[in-house]
Amino acid sequence: MDTLLNRRELLQLVTAATFAYPQLAAAEPNAPLFFSKDEFALLDALTELIIPADEHSPGARAAGVAVYIDRTVAEAFLPEEKTSWTKGLALMNKRARDSYRLEFLNATPDQQRHVLEVMAENEFHAATDEQRFFAQLKETTAFAYYSSAIGIHREIDYKGNVILEQFQGYDAT
Known part of the structure; x- marks a missing residue:
């Protein structure tokens, strides 16, 4: 049996792949690039x-914060930084299981908030992996949100580089 492809077979494969890839990408435009579907949902x-x-904002989901984080982790992070994200998400589930015997996503909203509150303890002086992950998650979430069109334009109403008729300045008195 000959395992080498001839030119005709190679051309057929390349053509099929060329037409199949855009259709696959279009099927799920925000499909996770790095995280598993369960990790992405979390x-x-x-x-x-x-x-x-x-009432002030459509929130992180509408701004595509998780998509931004997924793409950033997939494209820019070193292997050990990628691992820190997957381990951190696993820690969230572990904390929920330890507290409520449920995966985080199966917990009630109050239980989910409680898990976050526990992980936010000592946020500015994080001593545990859970606390360090939460600090990283919160910082990255805020950065992604305020980098989005929703965060910039709807939330803080940033107008860009515009000429002001008058600059009020800061009154330090």
Whole structure:
């Protein structure tokens, strides 16, 4: 049996792959690039708990914060940094299991908030892996949110580089 491809077979494979790839990508435009579907669902829920939808803002989910984090981790991080994200998400589930015998996503909203509150203890002087992960998650969530069109334009109403008729300045008196 000959295992080498001839030119005709190679051309057929390349043509099929060329037409199949855009269709696969279009099927799920925000499919996770790095995280598993379960990890991505957890990340999405966590970011929405950190910046929830309310009367002022549509929240982290609408701003695509989890998608931003997934793409950033997939494309820019070193292997050990990628591992810190997957381990951190696993720690969230472990904390929920230890506290409620449930995976984080199966916990009630109050239970989920409690897990976050526990992990946020000592946020600015994180001593445990859980606390360090939560600090990283919160910082990255805020950065991603305020880098999005929703965060910049709807939340803080940033107008860009515009000429002011008058600069009020800061009154330090």
